[in-house]
Amino acid sequence: xxxxxxxxxxxxxxxxxxxxxxxxxxxxxxxxxxxxxxxxxxxxxxxxxxxxxxxxxxxxxxxxxxxxxxxxxxxxxxxxxxxxxxxxxxxxxxxxxxxxxxxxxxxxxxxxxxxxxxxxxxxxxxxxxxxxxxxxxxxxxxxxxxxxxxxxxxxxxxxxxxxxxxxxxxxxxxxxxxxxxxxx
Numbered sequence: 770x771x772x773x774x775x776x777x778x779x780x781x782x783x784x785x786x787x788x789x790x791x792x793x794x795x796x797x798x799x800x801x802x803x804x805x806x807x808x809x810x811x812x813x814x815x816x817x818x819x820x821x822x823x824x825x826x827x828x829x830x831x832x833x834x835x836x837x838x839x840x841x842x843x844x845x846x847x848x849x850x851x852x853x854x855x856x857x858x859x860x861x862x863x864x865x866x867x868x869x870x871x872x873x874x875x876x877x878x879x880x881x882x883x884x885x886x887x888x889x890x891x892x893x894x895x896x897x898x899x900x901x902x903x904x905x906x907x908x909x910x911x912x913x914x915x916x917x918x919x920x921x922x923x924x925x926x927x928x929x930x931x932x933x934x935x936x937x938x939x940x941x942x943x944x945x946x947x948x949x950x951x952x953x
Contacts, residue, residue, distance in 0.1 A: 893935065906950040910942045923950045 848856070908919055916939045920927040931939045933951040942948075 906952070908948045908950050910944055910946040910948060912944050914942065916940070916942060919948065919950075925951060 906923070908923065910919070916927050916930060916936075920930055923930075927939065929951045930936070930948060933949045
């Protein structure tokens, strides 16, 4: 029995060694397959980058060819010295005319702004006087007051105060500013 047990043990140990070698060779094969897939993926990415660079180069080449054709066309129809002098004179005259027009435009703009400012001031003062007379209520803004606090104190909406006073920025009230409080 001792001999057969030893033979069996030696046989098992031998099988165990074979199995380890088999596992090691399978692992190596798997690693090689993984490395091969990674290399193929890297090659595919590199091919894609090269393809994109090629397309970009083709686009730049086409653009350069178009520019060369445009320059050739311009060079083939070169004007004479007299033509150039005539064009320069016309350009100078146009520049002077544009300058005069810009000066006149600035004056006209100032005049229009002045007229509109006067009319708006007149209309606003009449409107405020009418609103103040109709409601008879005004509020003088004190330090630290907000529009919402004023509206709450007078029991009206903030929006109605904004509309009654044509406030462009209701968050920018000034101390001493008179606000018309609309009737509720």
